[in-house]
Amino acid sequence: MKTSKALVYLIILCNVTISLAQSSEKTVAPKKWYEKISIRGYAQVRYNRLLETNEKLKCEQCDRSWGKNGGFFIRRGRVIISGDVSERLYIYVQPDFASNVSGSFQHALQIRDAYFDLALDAKKEYRLRFGQSKVPYGFENMQSSQNRLSLDRADPTNSPVANERDLGVFFYWAPAKIRERFAYLVSSGLKGSGDYGVFALGFYNGQNSNRTEANNEPHVVSRITYPFQLKNGQIIETSLQAYTGKYVIEKNTKNKATVSDFIDRRVGATVVVYPQPLGFQAEYNVGQGPEFNPETMTTEVRNLHGGYAQVMWRQKVNDNFVTPFIKYQYYNGGKKHEIDARSYLVKDLEIGAEWQLKNYFEFTATYTISNRTYEDANLPDNHQIGNLLRLQAQFNF
Template sequence: MKTFQGLFVLMTLYVISSTTFAQNSTNEPKKEVQTSKKWYDKISLRGYAQVRYNRLLETNEKLKCEQCDRSWGENGGFFIRRGRLIFSGDISDKLYIYIQPDFASNVSNSFQHSFQLRDAYFDLALDSKKEYRLRIGQSKVPYGFENMQSSQNRLSLDRADPTNSPVSNERDLGVFFYWAKAEIRKRFAYLVSSGLKGSGDYGVFAFGLYNGQNANKAEQNNQPHIVSRITYPFKLKSGQIIETSLQAYTGKFVIEKNAKNTTTNTSYIDRRVAASLIVYPQPLGIQAEYNIGEGPEFNPTTMATEVKKLNGGYAQIMYRQKVGENHITPFVKYQYYNGGKKHEIDARRYIVKDLEIGAEWQLKDYFELTAIYTISDRIFEDAALPDNEQKGNLLRLQAQFNF
């Protein structure tokens, strides 16, 4: 029996080796098995986090900025300003998705580091080159350069009040049409990937409809806002890139008001127009924007919210210098704003005069440290505090981690 088993094993090995030899000796090339990727294999994951401390050399703990950073002033301390994860990818030849939750949203002074949806949109290409696109979902409203610029790329720690107050958190739910030639779309991408602090690709021409009450808030008046923007990044023979933009929006906004506010109205005209000029830091750069319009603003004299004119803008000078494998970018920024902030209680009245002197140190691509000395003079008044002007200085620090 053992002899028979041994012969059976030897015969089996012979058959296997003969079959393998015959397959390898054929002149036909091997055929590779083609496997198509599943949709979830096409999704990339990245993110960043920002940790801040704002109270060094502070001269007035009553000086605050609800819109930009709620850890300013009294009871402020170490603060996770942003904690973002970004899921994105081309699901098919004509469908791109982008979903960005934030794990560090500050929804009130009592609750910090709450989960909140920032972006959830779908880009549907209307042609093979993806020059014509429809963006559907919650995304940034195409108004202003700094609003479009990611906080991951921006030099100053917060967006300027005058151009950020039109769209708090920069986002809303709607449908937007974008157009740009393929060549210019590549230029938009280069301005971000090269470290030149680009705003991203929001088309040369944009037009859209959106709710108008800002991100993560329900529509209140059944009247969508309308927005349009045109921008172009000119490339000079020297290689210098200069971008200019014009943008405008119109709609009606429903405010929240204090019981002491004597107005009986809650829906107000909300419209603005703005111009932008960006000279990218190669190595010296300039960034400036200005907008005018009208909208709701609290009047401390009548103790009521009224439709009033508004205006304001900012200017920033920066110099990007490579030091070894790293980059250091010192900058100076000044902003002025005179108007209401519709998304705050009573459409709080503001007069803002801020000067920032700072520098960003970028260690390769995974860590950034920013220090800014802020000199601020702010009037912010509502029905609960109708006479309020605060002046002060503070040193602000931020550590940013990119992954």
């Protein structure tokens, strides 16, 4: 009788053990790929007309709401869909609901990023990226507009790639430890550029984002960067980058150039001292590219050069951060993606501050002192000087 009872108890214990094991298996069951996807985003609303001294002063590449009829403007409206859908595949899709596609202020839906990272090893130190993404040239170009202090990227280093993006395939390598450091520089609020590898090599169309190839000759780009961490915790990042290719420009009927395909190549250097609390950031590049010549009324290959320097101070106030900054930029060269490869001579000074409330709202104010010459076949003599106060509210979600 005792043996029978013991057998019953043993059977019950086995059933309970099996049930617990099955329950445990259900708890640790791997997630479906769609359960690994995250959705986030941000939006920026601007007003640039306060204290404006010259309504003819404009900046087509940086912000189309400069100058006459600018008004309130939604500069960006981004939704980011991303995630590791498997052990070796990461996806990233970012549409922009505030894109300008016709030269007016109308807002249209346009793809900014649509790429797929294929990891070549278990640690994901070696990656291949396919699709439309940022071209690895320059620090500020890689830095998200969600993190950048100044409202716009500097002309000299942003002029190589309009919207910073193009369609191609890119190889990235970075040790796992440095990938963690790249992530920390963004998540900590130190205004990092993100993880674009210690070494990058890419082949891309070269006609800028959302445009088809025009000459069957892909651009080639390479970049090497490293964030050094000192014993006191200070992080300093230095970079070298270069690209080469040929670019097909759009011409005005008044342009006397007989060709549209031009050499397009540059080399640049970067140094960033992250604001802990004092920071410094500078980039400079030189090269050759298409540029309109108002004396001959033609577009031709000309030398270009320019860069910027920025000083900032990151100060915690209660639970928020305030970061005042000063930025100066200089650029002498053409902008290949504008009509006739418009010629530019830019001397701008920005004095501003960013107030970050928690992680969901940021407010930035900058006073811009601008001296710009920008000339094409329609306006072969165009020199504008002016000042303006620029305001931006950014919402992170």
